[in-house]
Amino acid sequence: MNTVNLEKLKFPIGKFQKPDSITDKDLKIWIEVIQLFPIKIKNLTAKLSVEELNWVYRPEGWSIKQVVHHCADSHMNSFIRFKLALTEDTPTIKPYEEAEWAELADGNSDDISPSIQIIEGVHTRWVLLLKSFGENELKKKFIHPANNKTSCLDEIIGLYAWHCNHHLAHIEQALLHKGQFKK
Known part of the structure; x- marks a missing residue:
């Protein structure tokens, strides 16, 4: 285990790096990642046994099933945050305790189909x-109260494209290590 880089296990594709300037090409690629995520996660998990769904992607990390449930929770929250930003003037969004949500009964269920x-x-x-956005919508903002940071929706599109790939990599990692890590 000493040879395993825990930071690499936690961030297998690295941390999100916001480009200095977000281009139309960036947005198109990011939206495509978000569009393809459901089929990718479904294909990656479709034939997994309950034992495999309980494999974790790093020591003391989440299980595959928790990653799937987390993505549902996180992406629901993000979608709502986008709608708030589009319909209110720089709203302060509601954060949630994702680690605690992952430990609730629905976040630990062996049935990932819901x-x-x-x-x-x-x-x-x-x-x-996202495909309906013009320049005005892309520049809409919200405030995250945990760090009092104001974010533009164009940046958040990139963050969630990264989030999709980040968690797909976690699932692939858990499958690669075949249950060697313990929660």
Whole structure:
């Protein structure tokens, strides 16, 4: 275990790096990542046994099933935050305790199908919304009270494209290590 880089296990694709300037090409790529995420996570998890769903991606990390449930929770929250930013003047969004949510009964369920359904539905609507954006919508903002940071929706599109790939990499990592890590 000493040879395993825990930071690399935690961030297998690295941390999100916001470009200095967000281009139309960046946005197109990011929206495509968000659009393809449901089928990718569904394909990656479709044939997993309960034992495999309980494999973790790093020591003391979440299980595959918790990652799937977390993505449903996180992406629902993000979709709502986008809608708040589009309909209110720089709203302060509501944070949530994602680590605590992951430990609730629904975040620990061996049945990931409801969360896959949520991801499919939310992403269908989210992508429809994102593809309708013009420059005004991309520059809408919200405030996250945990760090009092104001974020533009164009940046958050990139952050959630990264989030999709980040958690797909976690699932792939858990499968690669075949249950060697313990929660």
